[in-house]
Amino acid sequence: MKKGRLIVISGPSGVGKGTVVKALMERDPRVRLSVSATTRPIRPTEIDGVHYYFISHEMFEEMIQKDLFLEHAQYVGNRYGTPEGPVDEMLEQGFDVILEIEVQGGLQVMQRRPDAISVFIAAPSFEILGGRLRGRGDTDEEKVLMRLQQARMEYLVAPQYQYIVVNDRLEDAVSDVQSILRAEALKTEHQQHLLKEAL
Secondary structure, X not given: OOOOOEEEEEOOOOOOHHHHHHHHHHHOOOEEEOOOEEOOOOOOOOOXXXXXXXXXXXXXXXXXXXXXXXXXEEEOOEEEEEEHHHHHHHHHOOOEEEEEOOHHHHHHHHHHOOOOEEEEEEOOOHHHHHHXXXXXXXXXXXXXXXXXXXXXXXXXXXXXXXXXXXXXXXXXXXXXXXXXXXXXXXXXXXXXXXXXXXX
């Protein structure tokens, strides 16, 4: 069985990462989304092991000490991380695994797993990004400005990603990511078995 590929998808808040990933998974049954671990409390609508692995601060720290995370970070007083074991299990089963994570975590994964395919999702413009954040209706102006400032910082490291996809029209953005995955599959390193007969 052919091993799956690790795909890192990052981008600023409001850019539509989750929507792109969801549409990608609906189109391709071989794509799976990794489940992160977090120390934040579970919400009434969430299921442990589906939305997140909900664990204690002590267990999170123990996992760090045992080097069990592909990446981990702290956000608003809680900790988030991607357990490496479940990701590797899915890859061995032949599934492509998407890590939909913040830029900080994405850079950690790219350093730890240089074979990962990295995609940065960007908005068509900062004006449009601001409009999307304000259009949610659940974010006050102060938080919108903070998120836009954070987005500027994230754009500074976007060149470290292999690919940048602009999410203007969802259909086009999903097709662009699919094109990236098709092109990656055709790289010489993955196709050498076809040449063996002639060698």
